Amino acid sequence: MKIALLGYGKMGKTIEQIAISRGHEIVLTIDKNDTDYDITKADVAIDFSIPNVAFNNISNCISHNVPVISGTTGWLDRYDEAVALCEEKKGAFIYASNYSLGVNIFFELNKTLAKMMSSLKQYNVSMEEIHHTQKLDAPSGTAISLANDVIDQNGNYSQWKLDEGDETTIPIVAKRIEDVPGTHTVTYESEVDTINIEHVAHTRQGFALGAVVAAEWIFGKSGVFTMKDVLNIS
Ligand SMILES: NC(=O)C1=CN([C@@H]2O[C@H](COP(=O)(O)OP(=O)(O)OC[C@H]3O[C@@H](n4cnc5c(N)ncnc54)[C@H](OP(=O)(O)O)[C@@H]3O)[C@@H](O)[C@H]2O)C=CC1
Numbered sequence: 370m371k372i373a374l375l376g377y378g379k380m381g382k383t384i385e386q387i388a389i390s391r392g393h394e395i396v397l398t399i400d401k402n403d404t405d406y407d408i409t410k411a412d413v414a415i416d417f418s419i420p421n422v423a424f425n426n427i428s429n430c431i432s433h434n435v436p437v438i439s440g441t442t443g444w445l446d447r448y449d450e451a452v453a454l455c456e457e458k459k460g461a462f463i464y465a466s467n468y469s470l471g472v473n474i475f476f477e478l479n480k481t482l483a484k485m486m487s488s489l490k491q492y493n494v495s496m497e498e499i500h501h502t503q504k505l506d507a508p509s510g511t512a513i514s515l516a517n518d519v520i521d522q523n524g525n526y527s528q529w530k531l532d533e534g535d536e537t538t539i540p541i542v543a544k545r546i547e548d549v550p551g552t553h554t555v556t557y558e559s560e561v562d563t564i565n566i567e568h569v570a571h572t573r574q575g576f577a578l579g580a581v582v583a584a585e586w587i588f589g590k591s592g593v594f595t596m597k598d599v600l601n602i603s
Pocket residue numbers: 375376377378379380381399400401402417418419420422426439440441442443465466467468469503576
């Protein structure tokens with residue numbers, strides 16, 4: 370496939386290596402000051418850029434009928450607009466807060482645990498995410514997905530907040546430590562014990578491989594999809 374990389378930073382460069390190793394061609398790499406480009410020369414675009422440009426990158430792809438895989442976090446206030454545009458143009462679009470196979474399994478574990486804990490009022494849930502110091506958004510997109518899944522599965526919680534929690538609010542603590550690719554921990558604590566589930570990314574390779582697999586999967590399809598569709602996990 371001919372792939373366009375929108376955002377050519379840490380993730381864009383890792384995706385490039387993996388895409389080439391799987392036989393794809395990178396036909397376009399777009400970074401900060403690149404505005405005049407022809408997206409239609411790509412079969413599929415992969416956006417790992419920055420929060421305030423992600424929506425424009427995604428809508429440009431959809432408007433030109435180029436399927437787009439978005440991994441950029443911190444722009445989800447415009448997710449519904451992207452979905453509506455994709456439906457209107459009969460385009461193809463996936464957003465995932467985390468493309469790694471391991472985290473997508475972790476998402477399912479988190480949902481199951483949240484459901485199990487819903488009748489056990491003696492436990493309070495909290496979340497912690499740790500990332501490298503260049504990360505622009507907090508909390509991470511993955512932590513937001515984890516918190517929203519707990520809210521969906523466990524009737525005791527109705528919202529999440531950065532650093533603050535109470536009986537109905539899930540607190541998310543965001544830590545920034547040099548070179549950490551991404552660690553997420555979900556904790557249930559009672560007076561007598563603690564239950565933790567944790568995912569630790571050792572490198573960015575897992576995120577990048579998942580994004581390339583998603584690009585391969587979406588080619589030739591139309592619709593709005595998730596990584597659950599791509600990985601076929603239940
Ligand atoms: N969903 C997932 O699985 C994962 C998601 N992410 C997310 O992906 C995003 C990128 O992460 P990462 O690669 O580590 O970040 P980087 O900062 O290393 O890369 C982002 C790149 O986007 C560039 N950029 C700035 N403006 C534009 C623009 N208008 N169009 C295209 N590119 C632009 C930046 O350039 P400059 O530096 O010059 O501003 C930078 O090179 C983040 O939102 C992160 O949270 C990260 C890992 C996994």
